Amino acid sequence: VVTSPVAAGCLTDGIRLVGASVRGAGHVRSGQPNQDALHWEPARSESGPVVMAVADGHGSARSARSDRGAALAVLVAVSTLRGRLSSQSPRDVSRSSAASLASAAKEIASSWHEAVLADYEEDPLAESERSRLMEAGADALGEVLRNPVVAYGATLLAVAVTELAIHILQIGDGEVLAVYGPGDVRRPLVGDERLLGNVTTSLSAAEAWRDFRVGTINATEAPRLIVLCTDGYSNSFETEDAFLQAGEDLLRMADSEGLDRIAEHLEGWLHETSELGAGDDVTLGLVSIPSGRWPQLGQVPPKASTDGGRRDGWLRHGWARGPRPRGQIALAGLGLLLVGFALGVWSGRSLGGTETVPGAWFVQGEATVLRVDETPPASVQVPTTSGIVDAAGVGDRVWVLHREGRVTIVEPASGSVEAQIEMLPGRPTAMTAGAGFVWLIDEQAGRVLRIDPSDLSMVTIPLDEAGE
Amino acid sequence: MMERPGGRLARRVLHFFFLLDCSGSMSVGGKIEALNNAIREALPHMRRVAADNPNAEVLVRALSFSDGARWVVGEPAPVERFTWTDVTAGGLTDLGAALLLMADQLRMPPMEARALPPVIVLVSDGRPTDDFEGGLEALLREPWGQRAVKVAVAIGRDADYQVLQSFIGDPSIQPVSAHSPEDLVRHIRWASTVVVQSVSSIAASDPEASLLPPTPAASGAAAAMAEGLTW
Numbered sequence: 001v002v003t004s005p006v007a008a009g010c011l012t013d014g015i016r017l018v019g020a021s022v023r024g025a026g027h028v029r030s031g032q033p034n035q036d037a038l039h040w041e042p043a044r045s046e047s048g049p050v051v052m053a054v055a056d057g058h059g060s061a062r063s064a065r066s067d068r069g070a071a072l073a074v075l076v077a078v079s080t081l082r083g084r085l086s087s088q089s090p091r092d093v094s095r096s097s098a099a100s101l102a103s104a105a106k107e108i109a110s111s112w113h114e115a116v117l118a119d120y121e122e123d124p125l126a127e128s129e130r131s132r133l134m135e136a137g138a139d140a141l142g143e144v145l146r147n148p149v150v151a152y153g154a155t156l157l158a159v160a161v162t163e164l165a166i167h168i169l170q171i172g173d174g175e176v177l178a179v180y181g182p183g184d185v186r187r188p189l190v191g192d193e194r195l196l197g198n199v200t201t202s203l204s205a206a207e208a209w210r211d212f213r214v215g216t217i218n219a220t221e222a223p224r225l226i227v228l229c230t231d232g233y234s235n236s237f238e239t240e241d242a243f244l245q246a247g248e249d250l251l252r253m254a255d256s257e258g259l260d261r262i263a264e265h266l267e268g269w270l271h272e273t274s275e276l277g278a279g280d281d282v283t284l285g286l287v288s289i290p291s292g293r294w295p296q297l298g299q300v301p302p303k304a305s306t307d308g309g310r311r312d313g314w315l316r317h318g319w320a321r322g323p324r325p326r327g328q329i330a331l332a333g334l335g336l337l338l339v340g341f342a343l344g345v346w347s348g349r350s351l352g353g354t355e356t357v358p359g360a361w362f363v364q365g366e367a368t369v370l371r372v373d374e375t376p377p378a379s380v381q382v383p384t385t386s387g388i389v390d391a392a393g394v395g396d397r398v399w400v401l402h403r404e405g406r407v408t409i410v411e412p413a414s415g416s417v418e419a420q421i422e423m424l425p426g427r428p429t430a431m432t433a434g435a436g437f438v439w440l441i442d443e444q445a446g447r448v449l450r451i452d453p454s455d456l457s458m459v460t461i462p463l464d465e466a467g468e
Numbered sequence: 469m470m471e472r473p474g475g476r477l478a479r480r481v482l483h484f485f486f487l488l489d490c491s492g493s494m495s496v497g498g499k500i501e502a503l504n505n506a507i508r509e510a511l512p513h514m515r516r517v518a519a520d521n522p523n524a525e526v527l528v529r530a531l532s533f534s535d536g537a538r539w540v541v542g543e544p545a546p547v548e549r550f551t552w553t554d555v556t557a558g559g560l561t562d563l564g565a566a567l568l569l570m571a572d573q574l575r576m577p578p579m580e581a582r583a584l585p586p587v588i589v590l591v592s593d594g595r596p597t598d599d600f601e602g603g604l605e606a607l608l609r610e611p612w613g614q615r616a617v618k619v620a621v622a623i624g625r626d627a628d629y630q631v632l633q634s635f636i637g638d639p640s641i642q643p644v645s646a647h648s649p650e651d652l653v654r655h656i657r658w659a660s661t662v663v664v665q666s667v668s669s670i671a672a673s674d675p676e677a678s679l680l681p682p683t684p685a686a687s688g689a690a691a692a693m694a695e696g697l698t699w
Binding site: 024025026027058059060061063193196197198199232234235236237238239240241242243245246249250253257261262265269272273274276277278279280 | 469470471472473474475476477478479480521522523524580581582583584585611612615667669670671
């Protein structure tokens with residue numbers, strides 16, 4: 001685990017990794033250790049998934065061992081993802097990467113909790129740690145004694161590159177960027193509006209896996225460079241654009257000078273960044289993916305952004321599970337999406353046709369749905385006043401769930417609305433199709449709505465009867 | 469030598485707001501003079517705390533309310549250059565109007581996501597005469613309005629503690645009471661130093677962690693009771 005000022009590179013299967021982690025200027029002044037951690041595997045060229053993880057220990061008064069928590073987080077994440085993805089088949093990627101990621105998030109959170117409790121058991125609080133916690137006030141010592149996990153609180157970002165796809169997981173703050181080229185730097189995960197100021201979600205929460213954001217980029221849409229960093233890096237730039245510029249610059253440098261040269265300078269850059277910026281620990285990891293890595297799948301050029309780096313428009317991304325934070329508008333309900341996948345069908349009966357269009361539908365931005373299958377993605381603009389929450393393919397139509405609880409049924413070729421279901425009961429947050437019906441989940445009200453596409457009749461099923 | 473990647477680097481900004489009651493009742497018993505003096509006295513301490521953390525830039529503004537609300541210092545001023553011009557008292561207590569103006573400034577933009585949580589220090593000796601709830605609602609609609617560290621100093625026994633508590637929004641933090649000019653000096657200095665220091669710390673917090681500023685060393689109410697009340 002890289003927690004000291006070290007920069008290193010690694011070459012495996014054409015993918016190159018470079019990363020460094022430095023103690024922040026503020027921590028140098030206060031005598032605190034680097035509370036970030038960085039780890040990747042494999043260390044040398046060998047087959048199998050390449051996984052890099054970055055973690056940021058909270059460093060708050062009660063998080064007295066967050067440096068250890070961060071180190072354990074990157075170890076657990078890399079080990080878990082390597083283990084789970086080694087046996088992944090093409091079918092897994094196309095059908096259930098979301099299931100795999102949600103499950104991986106759960107395993108990572110659970111393994112991390114076990115690891116920190118084992119660490120605590122082996123090495124209970126020393127007298128000096130107790131004294132510092134008592135000095136911190138606000139019953140920090142009591143909190144840690146009641147629940148030692150809080151002492152290890154940390155965030156986590158991880159990226160796993162397999163032969164078929166790139167998987168990304170994140171809990172808490174920090175940034176993941178996917179860099180395609182000049183002017184095309186994207187964020188592959190949905191945002192989390194709770195992460196503002198110094199507040200972050202944490203691995204130390206009781207059900208931390210619910211706060212994981214996950215995403216998969218198909219091989220055919222792979223970026224040239226993935227950047228993982230703790231918030232000590234992104235917070236040090238004067239503006240958002242200045243930070244995104246770093247992604248562009250790093251790709252340009254990798255192309256023109258090579259990653260070895262970046263590795264030589266990385267530590268110095270990160271020290272400078274912390275000193276002139278936010279003062280926090282700074283960790284930066286780069287995953288360089290050679291162009292043409294997956295020629296056998298047929299390259300589909302990534303859709304170029306037109307505004308110098310819009311961050312929406314991803315293939316599959318969302319929350320590992322559970323209700324999204326209030327106000328979140330991103331792609332909904334992977335949990336429910338998975339029900340559809342598990343049932344193995346996206347066909348159902350069509351409202352106006354029986355021919356089934358293959359592929360799955362995803363929301364892109366506020367008013368566009370995107371069909372993804374073997375062909376280049378097709379997008380459809382949908383009239384909406386409140387924004388789109390979710391979409392599902394039903395026969396040869398796409399059903400669109402709007403934020404205010406309305407569903408419209410759209411003919412995808414023309415984009416015309418053929419039917420609509422006004423104001424469903426409650427406030428559904430996700431929709432899928434399967435077993436001949438369209439299913440909407442209303443987590444707040446604790447129920448599932450089942451709609452028969454042939455006559456739009458609706459049945460309400462309590463969630464406890466519908467099961468997980 | 470390769471250039472460092474990315475654009476300009478910058479310290480994180482901490483926006484600090486004085487939110488001051490300048491209603492007519494503040495002219496009674498030398499309260500407004502004591503408030504001006506307390507702010508002036510606190511500034512050197514605030515500058516010292518800011519200088520101790522070179523990775524945070526403290527920008528100060530001041531907003532007063534009486535008949536309506538107005539910015540006394542509207543442009544964010546670096547604490548090193550911030551000087552205090554005395555405010556005067558007279559009129560009603562339109563706190564709601566002040567919170568509406570504050571909400572405008574906490575919107576993103578002009579606020580940036582990378583900023584440190586803003587600090588708002590409300591000082592008041594009375595109860596609002598306008599739509600306080602509407603103003604507070606507008607403030608709390610802004611993400612930075614929710615995340616701001618809000619503290620309140622109640623001057624005298626006529627201050628509306630319930631209103632100040634609603635403004636703070638966290639039952640575990642209570643308004644501090646000032647019953648004498650000495651109390652006021654102590655509390656304003658606390659808000660300008662300890663709170664600023666706490667907020668500009670680089671430590672992150674998980675949502676369950678406390679972002680609360682520490683309680684001042686002495687309760688103003690208790691101290692004043694012992695010494696005899698001025699207000």
